[in-house]
Each structure stands twice: as structure tokens, then as C-alpha cells.
Amino acid sequence: MKRRPYVLLAEVTYGCPLHCPYCSNPVSSPAGLELETSEWKRVFQEAARLGVLHLGLSGGEPLLRRDLPDLVAGARAAGLYTNLITSGIGLDPARARQLRTLGLDSVQISLQADEAELGDSIAGARAHQRKLDAAAAVTQAGLPLSLNLVLHRHNLERLPAIISLAESLGAQRLELANVQFYGWAWLNRESLLPSRDQAQAAFARAQSARERLAGRMEVVYVLPDYFEQRPKPCMQGWGERYLTVNPIGQVLPCPNATSIPGLEFENVRKQSLETIWHESASFNLFRGEAWMPWPCRECPERHRDFGGCRCQAALLTGDPSATDPVCSLSPRHQIVRNIIDAETAGLDGSSWQERQNPSAR
Amino acid sequence: MSNRDLNSRPMLASHVRLKTDPVSGDPVLLFPEGLLVLNATAHEIVRRCDGESTVAEIIRPLAEEFDAGEEVVRNDVLENLEQLRAQNLLVFLE
Numbered sequence: 001m002k003r004r005p006y007v008l009l010a011e012v013t014y015g016c017p018l019h020c021p022y023c024s025n026p027v028s029s030p031a032g033l034e035l036e037t038s039e040w041k042r043v044f045q046e047a048a049r050l051g052v053l054h055l056g057l058s059g060g061e062p063l064l065r066r067d068l069p070d071l072v073a074g075a076r077a078a079g080l081y082t083n084l085i086t087s088g089i090g091l092d093p094a095r096a097r098q099l100r101t102l103g104l105d106s107v108q109i110s111l112q113a114d115e116a117e118l119g120d121s122i123a124g125a126r127a128h129q130r131k132l133d134a135a136a137a138v139t140q141a142g143l144p145l146s147l148n149l150v151l152h153r154h155n156l157e158r159l160p161a162i163i164s165l166a167e168s169l170g171a172q173r174l175e176l177a178n179v180q181f182y183g184w185a186w187l188n189r190e191s192l193l194p195s196r197d198q199a200q201a202a203f204a205r206a207q208s209a210r211e212r213l214a215g216r217m218e219v220v221y222v223l224p225d226y227f228e229q230r231p232k233p234c235m236q237g238w239g240e241r242y243l244t245v246n247p248i249g250q251v252l253p254c255p256n257a258t259s260i261p262g263l264e265f266e267n268v269r270k271q272s273l274e275t276i277w278h279e280s281a282s283f284n285l286f287r288g289e290a291w292m293p294w295p296c297r298e299c300p301e302r303h304r305d306f307g308g309c310r311c312q313a314a315l316l317t318g319d320p321s322a323t324d325p326v327c328s329l330s331p332r333h334q335i336v337r338n339i340i341d342a343e344t345a346g347l348d349g350s351s352w353q354e355r356q357n358p359s360a361r
Numbered sequence: 362m363s364n365r366d367l368n369s370r371p372m373l374a375s376h377v378r379l380k381t382d383p384v385s386g387d388p389v390l391l392f393p394e395g396l397l398v399l400n401a402t403a404h405e406i407v408r409r410c411d412g413e414s415t416v417a418e419i420i421r422p423l424a425e426e427f428d429a430g431e432e433v434v435r436n437d438v439l440e441n442l443e444q445l446r447a448q449n450l451l452v453f454l455e
Contacts, residue, residue, distance in 0.1 A: 006396070048383070049383075051382075051383070051384040053382065053389065054391065079380070081378055081392075083394075105378060105391075105393075106376050106392075108393065142375065143375075144374075144393065172449065173376075175394075214447075215446070215449065218449055220394075
């Protein structure tokens with residue numbers, strides 16, 4: 001397939017009422033003013049012209065944007081299939097109906113656990129019951145509901161109850177995403193990394209749930225890549241299929257790309273999305289295969305996994321163009337082995353560092 | 362798919378939208394986190410899945426329009442519908 005963005009992730013704010021210890025937002029948010037309503041609408045139009053079909057309205061918590069109804073209407077006007085990616089906090093029945101009327105296609109609500117005590121402690125807020133209420137509001141409004149749950153040491157054992165809860169909430173899709181260690185999750189890896197046994201047991205449970213629920217609820221399981229022998233095909237290749245625009249307008253090949261030291265990103269305030277996609281140094285940096293080091297450049301699997309994740313390579317080896325050290329063929333694979341051994345040596349309930357939220361604007 | 366199902370009325374599931382890809386011109390089904398590019402046959406079938414027409418009523422005009430045997434068309438339609446159902450993209454109203 002020809003290179004083209006299919007998906008735009010629009011992170012419309014870094015603000016969030018939750019404090020999850022694995023938050024995917026940057027540990028220190030880049031400074032700048034959030035894009036305004038009209039700027040986002042222009043971005044949606046530019047994205048659609050570039051070939052984008054899917055829009056994820058995300059954050060932070062997108063419901064904190066007072067102009068969210070306008071943004072949804074703008075996305076619909078651009079013809080995008082729009083998914084609201086939310087904590088659920090602030091999503092009452094009236095708001096759900098309003099967003100549906102304006103053209104929202106689906107809603108994804110994050111959960112932290114199957115019950116309030118654990119869920120609230122992970123979220124760092126009284127959130128669990130409000131999420132259940134939001135899920136009900138979504139289905140009552142006739143909107144398709146997806147649930148997303150980040151799995152880690154403290155909730156992996158709860159998987160059967162989590163799956164039952166998703167069924168009872170009427171979700172059409174359940175995304176069970178093992179925590180990936182970047183940003184906040186990296187800071188909290190000592191507390192979050194599961195044991196190999198935990199990870200394997202959870203995988204087996206997810207597999208059997210997927211079979212049992214086939215045709216009723218789609219169960220997606222994102223593997224914990226530290227325990228794999230091969231890296232994930234991150235973003236289906238750098239600058240191949242995905243675009244992220246962050247709250248201040250920077251355009252990123254991957255939501256986590258600002259974590260790579262030394263990279264500079266173009267801004268939709270200064271250039272069109274089309275120019276940035278085709279011509280920016282950041283998007284072209286890891287396209288194709290010319291950048292690949294040994295052993296990737298001679299590896300028959302490079303067409304499948306594209307050498308893995310650039311952010312992970314940068315974080316673990318200091319070199320963003322290194323083979324993802326998750327790969328057992330990487331000369332630096334031992335780094336991952338050492339992390340697993342160190343962090344799961346004395347599995348305990350060690351405390352985590354809550355994500356500190358920036359103010360909404 | 363049984364004979365009973367020939368009287369059911371297929372409809373795109375609530376999370377699925379049929380759209381023409383503005384870049385390629387191909388018909389696509391969009392749903393959360395995914396898309397399915399439809400070939401010409403699948404498109405002819407899917408665009409008739411309106412929740413009103415029964416499976417039998419979808420087969421008949423297709424056989425006439427494409428001047429193909431009803432048996433062949435029936436197999437094509439049933440196979441396509443079954444694949445879409447397996448992916449949770451279609452629902453069948455009784």
C-alpha cells in the first residue's frame with residue numbers, strides 16, 4: 001500500500017481529572033497554547049484531504065475542552081470517522097446524546113479495574129463509578145462503546161472480572177493493553193511491570209475470552225512487549241499510516257515521539273499537514289529502510305516489524321535508530337532482560353508516582 | 362447460514378459506516394480502530410443491507426442485474442454476509 005496517513009490522533013488538551021501512573025502524555029508537557037477551535041477544524045479538513053479516514057479525539061481528557069461539540073461537528077463535516085477517547089469523567093447522558101447528534105461515531109472509555117477500590121487507587125481519583133455511569137450514558141445514547149484497560153501488575157489478576165464487567169456494560173469492543181514502558185509508565189516501571197507468569201496467565205485468559213465472545217464482543221489484547229522475542233510493528237512504520245497532533249499543534253509520527261531527544265517537530269500553526277507529512281525532517285527520518293542498523297537491515301522480518309519502536313530504542317539504548325532492544329536479535333537485548341529481572345525480583349506493591357496534571361490551558 | 366436466515370434483514374452494525382475512500386475511490390467500511398476495503402461484489406451486497414431487505418430480496422435483484430445464476434449469486438452473498446457477521450460488522454434483524 002502507498003504511504004498515506006489513515007489515522008489522526010488529535011490530543012486536544014493535556015488536562016485530565018485522573019492521575020494514572022502510566023499516562024501516555026509526556027512527563028513534561030511542551031509549553032505552548034492549546035490549538036483553538038478554528039485551528040483544529042482546519043487540521044481535520046487538511047487531514048481528510050491527505051487521506052485520513054479515522055480521527056481519535058483524545059487528550060488528556062477531551063471533555064475538558066468546552067468546544068468539544070464544535071470539534072465533533074468539525075470532524076463530521078470533514079467526513080472523518082470520529083472516536084472519542086475519554087476517561088468518561090464528565091460524560092453525562094445529555095452530553096452523550098448531543099455528541100451523537102453532532103456526528104460522533106463511537107466512544108472509548110478507559111477503565112482501570114473491575115471495581116472501585118482498585119480502580120480509584122490507580123486513577124488517583126474517585127472515578128470508577130462515574131465511568132460506569134458514563135458507559136451507560138454512551139449505550140443509552142445509541143453510541144457504540146469500546147472499553148480500554150491498561151493492564152499491569154496490579155490488575156492483571158483481575159482479568160476475568162474485568163472481562164465480565166465489559167460484557168455487562170454492553171461494550172462492543174474491549175481493548176486489553178498491557179502497559180508499554182514510556183514516559184510515566186517508565187518512571188513507574190518498578191511498580192507496574194508484571195512477572196512473566198502473570199503475563200502468560202493473562203494472555204491465556206484473554207485468548208479464551210476472545211474465543212468465547214466471538215461475534216458478541218471483540219477482545220483485543222496488546223502484548224506486553226518486554227516478554228516478546230520480536231518487537232511490535234510500531235505505528236505500522238514511522239510516518240507510514242499515523243499522524244498525531246498534540247495540544248499545542250506539533251505534528252508527531254507517533255504520540256510518544258517528543259520523548260526522543262534532539263528531534264524537532266513542525267507545527268500546524270506554521271505549515272499545512274500535507275507539507276509536514278511529505279516534507280518534514282521528523283517524518284522522513286525513519287521512513288523506508290536506509291536508516292536501519294544491523295541486524296535489521298539484513299533481516300527478513302524488517303518488512304513486518306520495521307525494526308520495532310524508535311521511542312523504545314531511544315529510551316533504552318540512547319540511540320533512536322538502534323534495533324528495538326525488545327528483539328532477541330538485537331545486540332542490546334540484554335537491557336530488556338535486565339529490566340525484567342531487576343523489577344520483578346521482589347514483586348511487591350511498591351507505590352507509584354501519580355501523574356501531575358498541567359492546568360487545562 | 363440457514364434457510365431461516367434468508368428471511369432475516371441484514372444491516373450494518375451501529376458502529377460501522379460505509380464510505381467512499383476519497384483517495385482511492387474504493388468503498389470502505391469504517392469502524393473503531395479499523396477499516397475494511399470492499400471489493401465490487403461485497404460493495405453491491407453491503408449497500409443493500411439496509412435493515413429492510415431480506416437476504417432473499419438482496420439475492421434476487423443481484424442475480425438479475427449481473428445476469429448470473431441465482432445459485433452462484435446466493436453462494437456469493439451468503440459467504441460475504443457470513444464473513445461480515447463474523448467480524449461484527451453486520452447485524453441481522455428478524
